[in-house]
Amino acid sequence: MTDVAFQVEEKIAEMASRLKQFLAAQHREKPLVMGIHTGGIWIAERLRRGLEIAEPLGHLNIAFYRDDFSRIGMHPRVTPSILPYAVEGRHIILVDDVLYTGRTVRAAMNEIFDYGRPASVSLAVLIDRGGHELPVQADVVGSTLLLKAGEHVKLLGPEPLVLEIRRS
Amino acid sequence: MAGANIQLDGEGRLRHFLTTDGLDRRILTEILDHAESFAVVGDRPVKKVPLLRGKTIVNLFFEASTRTRTTFEIAAKRLSADVQNLSVNLSSTTKGETLRDTLRTLEAMHCDMFIIRHASSGAAHFIARQVSPHVSVINGGDGRNAHPTQALLDMFTIRQHKPDFASLKVAIVGDVTHSRVARSDIHALKTLAVQEIRVVGPRTLIPAGIETLGVQVFNNMEAGLKDVDVVIMLRLQRERMRSALLPSEQEYFRCYGLTEERLKLAGEEVMVMHPGPINRGIEIDSRVADGERSVILQQVSNGIAIRMAVMAMIAGGKRGAA
Numbered sequence: 001m002t003d004v005a006f007q008v009e010e011k012i013a014e015m016a017s018r019l020k021q022f023l024a025a026q027h028r029e030k031p032l033v034m035g036i037h038t039g040g041i042w043i044a045e046r047l048r049r050g051l052e053i054a055e056p057l058g059h060l061n062i063a064f065y066r067d068d069f070s071r072i073g074m075h076p077r078v079t080p081s082i083l084p085y086a087v088e089g090r091h092i093i094l095v096d097d098v099l100y101t102g103r104t105v106r107a108a109m110n111e112i113f114d115y116g117r118p119a120s121v122s123l124a125v126l127i128d129r130g131g132h133e134l135p136v137q138a139d140v141v142g143s144t145l146l147l148k149a150g151e152h153v154k155l156l157g158p159e160p161l162v163l164e165i166r167r168s
Numbered sequence: 169m170a171g172a173n174i175q176l177d178g179e180g181r182l183r184h185f186l187t188t189d190g191l192d193r194r195i196l197t198e199i200l201d202h203a204e205s206f207a208v209v210g211d212r213p214v215k216k217v218p219l220l221r222g223k224t225i226v227n228l229f230f231e232a233s234t235r236t237r238t239t240f241e242i243a244a245k246r247l248s249a250d251v252q253n254l255s256v257n258l259s260s261t262t263k264g265e266t267l268r269d270t271l272r273t274l275e276a277m278h279c280d281m282f283i284i285r286h287a288s289s290g291a292a293h294f295i296a297r298q299v300s301p302h303v304s305v306i307n308g309g310d311g312r313n314a315h316p317t318q319a320l321l322d323m324f325t326i327r328q329h330k331p332d333f334a335s336l337k338v339a340i341v342g343d344v345t346h347s348r349v350a351r352s353d354i355h356a357l358k359t360l361a362v363q364e365i366r367v368v369g370p371r372t373l374i375p376a377g378i379e380t381l382g383v384q385v386f387n388n389m390e391a392g393l394k395d396v397d398v399v400i401m402l403r404l405q406r407e408r409m410r411s412a413l414l415p416s417e418q419e420y421f422r423c424y425g426l427t428e429e430r431l432k433l434a435g436e437e438v439m440v441m442h443p444g445p446i447n448r449g450i451e452i453d454s455r456v457a458d459g460e461r462s463v464i465l466q467q468v469s470n471g472i473a474i475r476m477a478v479m480a481m482i483a484g485g486k487r488g489a490a
Contacts (some may be wrong), residue, residue, distance in 0.1 A: 063205075069219050074480055074484045077201050078202065080204075080205050080208040114217075
């Protein structure tokens with residue numbers, strides 16, 4: 001079952017303007033944007049343009065940092081992370097499509113710290129679907145959708161971005 | 169071959185890695201793809217990912233080796249595993265019994281993975297059949313039989329430069345008879361469906377009947393190199409010189425040494441490979457070994473990525489794991 005009524009691009013534009021306010025309030029200057037593979041990267045790129053950040057986007061693939069590796073094993077094809085800059089001392093905006101358990105964000109932060117010690121990490125997500133299992137909260141949320149355990153939300157893209165909600 | 173099944177678990181995933189013989193194209197390609205992902209870990213400020221944290225890997229080497237042991241060790245450490253190196257000198261007469269006892273002792277220390285290097289063919293298979301269900305074995309070279317991680321790093325290096333396997337002519341040159349690298353390379357090249365595999369060397373160093381593996385035999389170096397895309401040189405095991413197999417090192421170099429002149433016979437973009445350690449002036453001229461067609465040092469770096477890929481595939485996704 002698909003829900004196409006959700007206007008993804010508009011939500012991302014709203015996120016960009018709220019992110020701008022958030023960064024100004026926190027005095028976080030010259031931030032870097034990093035997206036989590038794959039949906040997070042699509043959103044991160046739009047936010048980067050919206051915030052007029054010249055530095056390139058960072059791509060994070062957290063496959064090597066997952067906490068379920070010993071149970072699930074290797075993912076079929078892991079596109080390597082690309083962080084085309086030093087993160088040391090920088091303000092990082094971490095972007096993902098869906099915040100659910102918080103485990104992906106935890107893994108992403110572990111990976112970021114293997115590249116250096118950032119000044120700060122803030123989190124922006126398109127959808128916060130609840131069900132957090134770790135103390136992880138986003139600083140900027142596009143939309144909160146409280147889904148039940150059997151429901152799945154997935155961002156399809158990159159052009160156009162469509163949010164799909166499935167009930168299994 | 170009987171060793172084929174023991175390498176996979178009930179779901180077709182890698183359980184041990186003992187030989188390239190009997191592993192299908194899907195598995196080999198999967199290893200190469202994962203190695204590509206792991207290759208970049210070496211370029212990062214922290215050259216480590218936490219995949220194998222808490223796992224204990226034992227490098228169990230019954231035969232001397234520097235690069236294989238070192239690259240396995242670095243690979244395991246980059247995956248955050250704990251590594252123990254054990255060099256065991258073993259008298260061949262008590263081998264079977266001692267080996268079993270050594271294994272039991274190590275298992276009692278709760279090791280998760282053994283990397284085995286042994287002078288006897290079949291040693292890694294033997295050990296894989298002995299170990300407990302939660303322990304995996306990787307073959308780091310056994311006798312003349314197999315050296316599967318070397319073969320995969322060779323395939324990986326070839327793919328980096330020449331990704332279209334179906335169009336490739338590959339020559340394996342030298343002492344094929346005593347070479348586990350040659351055997352593992354041939355199986356991998358067959359499975360990846362290269363156009364043509366040649367083995368080149370003197371009659372005394374090419375095993376009889378090797379054609380049945382689907383290779384062409386050349387006793388003439390010039391004919392064997394003609395138009396090939398990849399040359400895999402084998403180390404001449406100098407201890408063989410004393411036997412009746414070869415007249416002298418000079419004579420061998422004159423007939424089968426890879427020189428710049430000979431290399432001109434190969435394809436324009438030919439890659440020169442060698443598993444190391446190289447004998448300069450015996451199987452390969454220094455100008456070729458250090459020349460622009462040589463990828464010998466890339467092979468060493470790629471060995472780390474391949475070994476990370478194999479260890480991660482084996483360690484991940486264990487049934488019943490927490």
